[in-house]
Amino acid sequence: MKWTTEGPLRDPAYEATGYHRGIVVRLDVQQLGRLLDAADQPAPPDGPECPPAAVFVLLAQRQQTNLLLIRRADRGDPWSDQIAFPGGHLEPGDAGALQAAYRETFEEVGISPDAITYLGELGHFQTRTTKVDLRAFVGLWDGAGPLRTDPVEVAQVIEVSLGWLLREQKRLGFAGRPEHRLGDRLAYPLGDTAIWGVTGRIIHHLLEMIGPIISLTGERA
Secondary structure, three states, rough: OOOEEEEEEEOHHHHHHOOOOEEEEOOOOOHHHHHHHHHOOOOOOOOOOEEEEEEEEEEEEEOEEEEEEEEOOOOOOOOOEEEEEEEEEEOOOOOHHHHHOOOOOOHHHHHOHHHEEEEEEEEEEEEEEEEEEEEEEEEOOOOOOOOOOOOOOOOEEEEHHHHHHHHHHHHHHOHHHHHHHHHHOOEEOOOOOOEEEHHHHHHHHHHHHOOHHHHHHHHHH
């Protein structure tokens, strides 16, 4: 989904690929918050210290629950043109990882902290090539536009439905399988690219965790 100054605009790839189809899922965010509080989330890495970073896994309640993703701009670095969550490295002025996630989200896509209801944490995930320890937080975005993207950082803003992701999780054989056993197979095709790497692992962890909620709130499109 691309954004204009008037708000969301579906592009042809979004419609053709059916990112909004599958299981219609509208999460009960209070249940999700309780689940996040109770879950045993991935811990920080052992061994040598990894550079810390933080991202926001933002949900938007529309006719169904969507997940906000970005496509990173091509800057010639290891993250160029990849699908990711808003976020980045901690800076000296950040009080902690959560504040860094709020700051980076505002800088990259213009969503202010006031527009996000904090729901909880998904834990720590490490990038395999750059060895960054990425801490993932979950928030409910109020969905109001327009977004103001930083073109140096962000090439595109995309919304995908949890229903589509759950369908792909099952179709690709990822459901019920730990991510370390899937290895490089863990990738969700998305138009001319794919959601893979640490972003794919975070999404896989989220989808596996929300199974009990989906059984209560999901229905077929």
